Amino acid sequence: MKLSARSIEAIESFGLPLAALAGALLLFGVFVWFGGKSPLEAWALLFKGAFGDWFSWQNSLQRAAPLMLTALCVAIPARAGLIVIGGEGALVLGGLACAGLPYLLALPANAFGTALLLLAAAAAGAAWIALVGVLRQWRGVNETISSLLLAYTAIALFKHIVEGPMRDPASLNKPSTRPLAEGLRIVGMFDSDVHWGLVYGVVACIALGVWLFFTTQGFATRVVGGNARAARLVGLPSTRIIVVACAIGGACAGLAGGIEVAAVHTNANASLIAGLGYAGILVAFVARQNPWLVMPVAVLFGGFGAAGSLLQRRLGVPDASVLVLQGFAFLLILASDALRGRLFVPAARDAVAHPVLATSLTPKEAT
Amino acid sequence: MSADAGTGALMANVLVAVLGGAIRVGTPFLMVSLGECITEKSGRINLGLEGVLVFSAMAGFGGAYLSGSPWIGVLAAGLSGALLALLHGIVCSLPRVNDIATGIALMLLGSGLAFYLGKPLIQPQAPQIPSLPLGEWSDSAQVRAALQINVLFPIGVLLALLCTWAFRSTRFGLVLRMAGDSSDAARALGYSVNGIRIAATTLGGFIAGLGGASLSLYYPGSWNEGLSSGQGLIAVALVIFARWSPLRCLGAALLFGGAGALGPALQSVGISQGYYLFNAVPYVLTLLILVWTCSPRRSLKGAPMELGVSR
Numbered sequence: 001m002k003l004s005a006r007s008i009e010a011i012e013s014f015g016l017p018l019a020a021l022a023g024a025l026l027l028f029g030v031f032v033w034f035g036g037k038s039p040l041e042a043w044a045l046l047f048k049g050a051f052g053d054w055f056s057w058q059n060s061l062q063r064a065a066p067l068m069l070t071a072l073c074v075a076i077p078a079r080a081g082l083i084v085i086g087g088e089g090a091l092v093l094g095g096l097a098c099a100g101l102p103y104l105l106a107l108p109a110n111a112f113g114t115a116l117l118l119l120a121a122a123a124a125g126a127a128w129i130a131l132v133g134v135l136r137q138w139r140g141v142n143e144t145i146s147s148l149l150l151a152y153t154a155i156a157l158f159k160h161i162v163e164g165p166m167r168d169p170a171s172l173n174k175p176s177t178r179p180l181a182e183g184l185r186i187v188g189m190f191d192s193d194v195h196w197g198l199v200y201g202v203v204a205c206i207a208l209g210v211w212l213f214f215t216t217q218g219f220a221t222r223v224v225g226g227n228a229r230a231a232r233l234v235g236l237p238s239t240r241i242i243v244v245a246c247a248i249g250g251a252c253a254g255l256a257g258g259i260e261v262a263a264v265h266t267n268a269n270a271s272l273i274a275g276l277g278y279a280g281i282l283v284a285f286v287a288r289q290n291p292w293l294v295m296p297v298a299v300l301f302g303g304f305g306a307a308g309s310l311l312q313r314r315l316g317v318p319d320a321s322v323l324v325l326q327g328f329a330f331l332l333i334l335a336s337d338a339l340r341g342r343l344f345v346p347a348a349r350d351a352v353a354h355p356v357l358a359t360s361l362t363p364k365e366a367t
Numbered sequence: 368m369s370a371d372a373g374t375g376a377l378m379a380n381v382l383v384a385v386l387g388g389a390i391r392v393g394t395p396f397l398m399v400s401l402g403e404c405i406t407e408k409s410g411r412i413n414l415g416l417e418g419v420l421v422f423s424a425m426a427g428f429g430g431a432y433l434s435g436s437p438w439i440g441v442l443a444a445g446l447s448g449a450l451l452a453l454l455h456g457i458v459c460s461l462p463r464v465n466d467i468a469t470g471i472a473l474m475l476l477g478s479g480l481a482f483y484l485g486k487p488l489i490q491p492q493a494p495q496i497p498s499l500p501l502g503e504w505s506d507s508a509q510v511r512a513a514l515q516i517n518v519l520f521p522i523g524v525l526l527a528l529l530c531t532w533a534f535r536s537t538r539f540g541l542v543l544r545m546a547g548d549s550s551d552a553a554r555a556l557g558y559s560v561n562g563i564r565i566a567a568t569t570l571g572g573f574i575a576g577l578g579g580a581s582l583s584l585y586y587p588g589s590w591n592e593g594l595s596s597g598q599g600l601i602a603v604a605l606v607i608f609a610r611w612s613p614l615r616c617l618g619a620a621l622l623f624g625g626a627g628a629l630g631p632a633l634q635s636v637g638i639s640q641g642y643y644l645f646n647a648v649p650y651v652l653t654l655l656i657l658v659w660t661c662s663p664r665r666s667l668k669g670a671p672m673e674l675g676v677s678r
Contacts, residue, residue, distance in 0.1 A: 083467055085414075140663035141654075144467055149604055149650045149657075152597060156647030163643070278471065285468050320482030320592075327418075327476025331458060334469055338461035 050303025070280025086147025088277025094254025109183025125254015387513025388628020398578030414470025417599025418477020423579030452572020
């Protein structure tokens, strides 16, 4: 079979992740089977819990909203050549800023007030991750490590403030901040459980995709991430571009925290620290750091999360089964990358010149 | 005078508690950072040691509970840690696979497997690792309590010494460092770089698994899902803090353990202000040291040249 280089690339970039996902489901079935349960039933429940009916769709979409935004916190800096894994820190600080703004200002209890809350959340997250970029450019501190350290620092700060200065005296068993006023909260769309946060996530993904692929700034960002030396040679302001990319990513993760507080928890408490930032890393890598692909992948993984409780109830397996499935999926999708460019006749492959990547930290180009 | 003496005694209590805590809390740190150190010396980062730690803590607890012997538990923990790390080593050896992303995948998989398989282990009690009563000479109950030392701690110290010696003067240690500093040189001498790295990652996983056993079989000494508070991830920072030297890993682990013990120690004498902030001290400290010692013009001193982080 003779295929053009372009169609081979397209087949590989969609086919390989899908095949890996199928493999992960298969492995998961084997795993469940070892535990003495029926894998067929597990698969059926997984589908039913994620996308079986309108109720599960609502649950899945609700979980997908923060995942899209935390995935952007990985994907955008990755396009500038940085692997940032501390989105969790930006998320909790965003949540804290959102819950904390009413302590400082009397906000109007309407959409304008909500916008201010979300702006504060995004600003907090942006500052936190921008710091990662600044440290990397100014002192050469590795961004992966520093973002992780800053995430732990942010979580400690969050717990300290929520249980100390900003604690609502009425929250006895579960320390939390004062709840947001009724008018400031984000409500469900069209009388459903899916809140408007999903729209923010989708808009952010589409807009950042356009920015990345169709604007000069986005192109410059990709040049810096793809080949730092070429970027220096043509005189791109690498430092500014990297810090801006980090700030954009951080703003997304901060927004995710703000939305979680304003739409789900209504105040800032420890439930916000639920690993959404780490799940975002998974989503971003599966989507190959492409903001548009982040959307369907986030819905898929949101669906897996939603199916966890159904699996637990109906099949009697621990809710951690979803974590196992995610682990299998992530590992296989990463491993499937090794097959890229090897599935078809080599003669056709010569037409595509793959850039030689110098470091293991350089993100792979998807388009 | 009584107020002064009271404060003095209070401070002494806190100090003894922090010293004891440094060893108690620091033992898993020591093990997991030694494991990470060996892995990184060969030129790879294993962020998945967090998953290894949780999974091996569960396996160790399960092994000790089912067999009735804590030592079989320790062995089970080490072997299960090695198994999971072997998976990391193999997947990272495939072309174009990023070791950091694989580490995060392993973190998810390891904790997922541990929570799944460990569900029935949350209630029961398992036989614990014995402790060495090094404080018998003292008649103060606090000193005696603080010097009840986990048997795994001296084993960790020995391992740190052994690693230092092996890196300097054994064939295996030199080849391992060569794979980490120049994979081209290792290839030129006919060694399989991937083979060396897989071996180093697996060995590192075994040692990190001993840290898991220390968590579930000594302190806190039970299995639950919140057992590890990110020690496996902190180990990566700790190794940088220790500049890739096993002996300095020992010092760093004690420092991090002591900082982690400071919050509870102050809480026990009635100072509960800033409990979480004290817990964050090690992270901030590591970051400050990185800011201070890194430079955009050269890589970190002592860092393996092939390591992604040092480029």
